[in-house]
Amino acid sequence: MFNLNGFIDISSGQPGMLVPLLSSPDTNLPYVQEMDEFLLVKDIIPFLEYESYPIVPGRQKHSVGVGDRGLIAFRSVDGSIFCGNTEEALRYVAENRALLETNLSLRVQLNRIEAVGLEKSYDAWRDLAKSKFDNERQRALWLDSEHRLHKKLQQIWDEIDGDEVKPERPSRPGLEKPLPEYDVEQLLRWLSVRSNYFAKGWTTVWHYVNARAPFDDRVSLLGINWMYAVNEEDADFEQSKSILFGLFYRSKKSKDTDWRELAEFMLERLITEPALLFGFLKPRALFPDLLVFLATFGSVDYVLRLIRFCIQNVPKEKHVVAAMENALGIILEEQSRDYDLDESRREFEATDYRAASALLDEVRALPNR
Amino acid sequence: MGALVEFLKRNQITRSNPLPLVHTTESYHVKKIVASGTIKASRCNVFRGENLSYFFVGRAAYKRDLHQEAEYWELPTCLVFSFFADGVKRIYPFDSGAFKLKRYPNFVNMMDMTDFEVGQDSEAPHKIIGTFFGTARNYYRLAARPREQFESRFDVEVLDEEMKALHKLILTKDNKADDRPFAIEMQFDHDIDLRARKPILAILPETYLEDDAYMKKIEDLGAEVLTYPVYPLRKGFYYYAIYEKLDHFYASRGHY
Numbered sequence: 216m217f218n219l220n221g222f223i224d225i226s227s228g229q230p231g232m233l234v235p236l237l238s239s240p241d242t243n244l245p246y247v248q249e250m251d252e253f254l255l256v257k258d259i260i261p262f263l264e265y266e267s268y269p270i271v272p273g274r275q276k277h278s279v280g281v282g283d284r285g286l287i288a289f290r291s292v293d294g295s296i297f298c299g300n301t302e303e304a305l306r307y308v309a310e311n312r313a314l315l316e317t318n319l320s321l322r323v324q325l326n327r328i329e330a331v332g333l334e335k336s337y338d339a340w341r342d343l344a345k346s347k348f349d350n351e352r353q354r355a356l357w358l359d360s361e362h363r364l365h366k367k368l369q370q371i372w373d374e375i376d377g378d379e380v381k382p383e384r385p386s387r388p389g390l391e392k393p394l395p396e397y398d399v400e401q402l403l404r405w406l407s408v409r410s411n412y413f414a415k416g417w418t419t420v421w422h423y424v425n426a427r428a429p430f431d432d433r434v435s436l437l438g439i440n441w442m443y444a445v446n447e448e449d450a451d452f453e454q455s456k457s458i459l460f461g462l463f464y465r466s467k468k469s470k471d472t473d474w475r476e477l478a479e480f481m482l483e484r485l486i487t488e489p490a491l492l493f494g495f496l497k498p499r500a501l502f503p504d505l506l507v508f509l510a511t512f513g514s515v516d517y518v519l520r521l522i523r524f525c526i527q528n529v530p531k532e533k534h535v536v537a538a539m540e541n542a543l544g545i546i547l548e549e550q551s552r553d554y555d556l557d558e559s560r561r562e563f564e565a566t567d568y569r570a571a572s573a574l575l576d577e578v579r580a581l582p583n584r
Numbered sequence: 585m586g587a588l589v590e591f592l593k594r595n596q597i598t599r600s601n602p603l604p605l606v607h608t609t610e611s612y613h614v615k616k617i618v619a620s621g622t623i624k625a626s627r628c629n630v631f632r633g634e635n636l637s638y639f640f641v642g643r644a645a646y647k648r649d650l651h652q653e654a655e656y657w658e659l660p661t662c663l664v665f666s667f668f669a670d671g672v673k674r675i676y677p678f679d680s681g682a683f684k685l686k687r688y689p690n691f692v693n694m695m696d697m698t699d700f701e702v703g704q705d706s707e708a709p710h711k712i713i714g715t716f717f718g719t720a721r722n723y724y725r726l727a728a729r730p731r732e733q734f735e736s737r738f739d740v741e742v743l744d745e746e747m748k749a750l751h752k753l754i755l756t757k758d759n760k761a762d763d764r765p766f767a768i769e770m771q772f773d774h775d776i777d778l779r780a781r782k783p784i785l786a787i788l789p790e791t792y793l794e795d796d797a798y799m800k801k802i803e804d805l806g807a808e809v810l811t812y813p814v815y816p817l818r819k820g821f822y823y824y825a826i827y828e829k830l831d832h833f834y835a836s837r838g839h840y
Contacts, residue, residue, distance in 0.1 A: 225611070225659065225814065229794035232814045234659075247657040250816035257818070262657045267612040285816065320794045327813050347793055353808050360810050360832045364825060371824045378820070413686075490627060 217246055217259050217426070219277040219298065222288050224269040230321040233288040235298060236265055237279065241429035243464040243500065244422065244457060250285040252372040254301045254328070257281070257393075261422055261457040266498045271296065281395050281423075287328055292318045304328055319343040333365060387416035394423050399431075406437045412444045418458060425461050435465045435472045443480065452484065452491055456501070463504035466512070478512035486517055489524045496529065503538035510542035515567045518546065522574055526581070536581050543575040587699040587746040588677065592711045595738045599710035600720045602667035603642035603839055604784065605770060606830070611789055614661035618801050623663075623776040630681045636673065637776060639665070641709045641768035642724050642834070644787070644826045645679060658819055662826060663807070664785035664833070669706030673773040676700055677712050677750060680769055689756060692749045699746050709768045716751060716766070721840035724831060726766060728754040783807040784837075787829050789814045808833075 218240070222233035237246040237259060247262040256279055271290075275298050279286050284300040291297055292314050297307050308315060308325055316322050323339045340361045348354040390397065390405055397405075402424050411417055421438060428434050438458050445455055452459065459481075466474045485491055495505045509518050522539050529535055550568055585593075607623060617623050625635040644662045674680075677700055678688070686693045702708035715738060717723040734740065734751050754766045786802050790811035793799065802809060810833060812825035834840050 225789060226791045227795045227798070229791075231791040231794050234814070234817060247817060249657060249818045251818070252816065254816055260657050264610060264612070264658070267610065287815065318794075320790070324790060324813070324815070327815060343793070347799070348809075356808060356833070356836060357810060359836065360829050363832050364812070364828055367828055371821065371828070375818075375820050375824060488632070493627070 216278040216280045217248075219273045219275065219279075219286065220245070221273040222271040222296065222298070223247075223262075223265055224271045224290075226290055227269065228290075230290050230292050230294075230318045232324050233271065233290060233296065233298075234268075235273070235277070235279075235286045235288045236262070236270065239426040242422075242426050242461055243504070244425075244460055245498070246422075248279060248285050252368075254285045254287070256283050256285045258419060259423075260419055261460075263457055263460065263498050263501070273298065282393060289321065289324070291315065292321065301328065319346050333362075336365060337362065387411075387420060388414055390416070390420065394420065399424055399428050403428075403431075403433055403437070406441075407433075409444065412441050417441065421458060422461065425465075429465075430469070432469055432471050435462060435469060438462050438465075439472070439477050442477070446480075446484070452481070452494055456494065460501055460504065463501075463508045466508055474508070474512040478509055479514065482509060482513045482517040482521070485521055489521065489528070492521065492525065492529065496532075496535070499534045502535060503541060506538045506542035507545065510545040515546055515571070516564070518542065519567065519570050519574060522578075526574070526577060531581050536578060539578045540575065543571050543578060546571045547575065586701050586703075587744070588712075588750070589702050589705070589708075591738075591744060591747050592702065592705075592708065592715070595715070597711045597714045597738075598718075599707060600713035600717070600723065601840060602710055603713075603720045603724065603834065604667055605639040605641060605665045606644050606662050607637070607639050607665070607776075608644045608660050608662045608826075611659045611661040611792070614663060614786075614788075615798065617663070617778070618798070618805070621778045623778070625773055625775055630684050631771075634773060636771045636773055639770045639772070640679075641667070641713075641770065642720065642830075643767040644823065644830060645767040645769075657817065658822075659789055659814070660822060660826065661789070662785075662787040662830070663783040664787070664830070665781060665783050667709075668781065669704075669709075669770065671772060671774055672704050672706065672770050674769075674771045675702045675705070675708050676769045677702070677716075678753070678766055678769065680771075688753060692753050695746055695749060700750070709770070712768060716754060719840065721834075723766075724834065724840070726754060728766075731755075778805055785810065785833055787812065787826050 217237040219235055220238040221236045223236055224233055225231070226233060234247060237248065239246065244261045245263065245265050246259045248256045249258045249260060251257045259281060277286055277298060284302065286298055287301060287304040288296065288298040291311065297304065299307065305328070308329060315325060319339065319342050323343050326336050326339055340358055344354045344358045348357060388411065394402070402420055405411060406417070406420055406424065421441070425434055438461060442455050442458060462477065466472070495502050509521065522542065525535065525539055547568070623637050625637045628634050628636040644660070680697065682688060683693065683697050702712070713720055713723040716728055716734065718729055728751060731751065740747055782805050784807060786807045787810045791814055793811060799809070810829045812822060812829060
């Protein structure tokens with residue numbers, strides 16, 4: 216199950232629909248639900264761009280899973296925030312109709328949740344168009360386009376549903392049923408088939424399994440192998456960001472995976488093209504996770520080179536400075552740590568230690584610390 | 585000279601009407617674009633070391649939609665401009681990022697991408713549409729000329745494998761709102777100033793209608809506005825809705 220964490224405020228503080236932002240207790244990723252035409256949850260997929268929108272904290276407790284009735288959220292006319300499933304939303308609308316209808320835009324949006332007919336919808340669009348557009352030509356264009364979209368809705372949903380079962384290029388070849396109908400073992404088998412790596416739905420299945428098998432190291436291994444495979448195809452980290460985000464979290468919990476190999480792989484790419492680091496600056500939690508991961512498992516001299524690049528080139532936001540300080544702390548602490556007998560020690564040169572200390576002084580002198 | 589350029593030169597082609605250019609990106613990003621009045625050329629993952637801005641002829645193709653992580657949720661906004669080609673850096677008949685990432689069928693991806701680059705010929709998009717579709721409306725709806733008509737009408741020789749592959753690519757479309765098979769890409773290596781190059785249309789999530797300040801800025805740019813529903817929070821639905829809105833706009837404003 217995924218828990219409500221807050222709302223993406225695409226209404227800019229005005230009455231209107233909000234996007235529930237979800238989290239899972241076993242991953243560090245933010246998620247958004249995607250629904251079908253009946254407002255049932257079809258998929259729960261990562262959404263890393265959430266920080267680019269205003270966020271409203273969620274005070275209500277709600278959980279949702281694939282196949283459930285989806286969470287509907289909106290800011291009402293009085294500024295209060297409603298969040299509930301379809302049935303609860305319809306009840307709220309019925310009980311507060313007079314108030315809700317005072318805002319034409321919200322009325323249009325809630326009409327869609329209520330699935331009201333064309334005649335009532337048209338009245339609402341006409342009123343809204345009149346209030347929002349002074350220009351008659353623009354008003355007519357908007358109104359006609361709403362009318363046309365309404366008429367095409369069934370056709371659109373038929374096509375969306377049809378796309379998913381098309382034999383030529385299915386999103387998840389061999390997994391045509393909804394994911395909850397498969398057990399984790401079946402999904403792990405599907406994920407491990409190399410020809411599936413390039414299927415459009417691979418990451419969705421991985422995230423689905425990642426949330427359900429948080430302690431299974433095979434999930435980490437599959438994520439790592441997928442990373443190697445797609446990067447062989449000249450992709451960059453921007454395209455595997457959410458998988459990496461998930462892997463960083465796993466690396467904090469499991470020591471039985473070869474994280475060093477992944478760290479070396481990443482460091483080689485980042486050293487060759489340090490500008491790739493800019494892709495890790497959002498969401499805020501990603502950059503600290505990246506540096507902690509690299510500082511814990513990567514070659515010290517490479518990590519220091521990256522931090523030097525960050526000091527010179529990356530905007531010194533507070534979380535960036537804190538992440539650099541934390542990473543350098545990890546490196547310096549490891550120098551003095553007592554290792555277990557069977558633990559392989561990373562190689563440190565005396566110069567690395569001095570360089571890390573000097574960089575830490577430099578970071579601590581930065582203005583945003 | 586690339587194979588496509590050579591083919592377009594060799595044949596007498598009736599150019600299609602120019603369709604507008606569409607720039608599609610995340611809605612928060614468009615808010616920044618509108619506030620700054622500039623579409624900035626930004627670091628490109630495909631042509632490394634270059635700063636580029638991407639537009640697609642007629643269609644709301646979105647670069648990230650083609651990446652490996654195709655199932656991200658996103659809330660797109662489109663800015664639509666009357667066709668322009670001044671200062672264009674490169675033109676391709678498809679998304680170059682998808683090609684580089686080998687997202688196209690092997691019969692296209694096995695070829696050299698430079699064979700499909702049509703350089704800076706500002707009329708190339710109309711010629712390409714005229715060649716493969718006949719009309720702008722057919723291009724938008726991905727209704728290609730039948731193979732027999734295409735091969736008999738034009739000088740398609742045995743060695744024109746690239747042209748045959750391009751035509752076949754259009755026919756392998758996944759769905760009509762999916763831009764991957766054939767969206768003509770235009771790359772610019774400079775910023776686009778919205779005061780000099782005003783958008784004619786913006787397609788936004790409908791919640792933005794309540795944001796009076798934002799709507800005023802778009803109105804001041806001279807753009808008309810269309811919107812699409814935010815719920816059911818389904819990316820696939822957004823692209824179908826935008827597809828319908830653009831189709832309606834083109835038809836009602838005489839673009840086809």
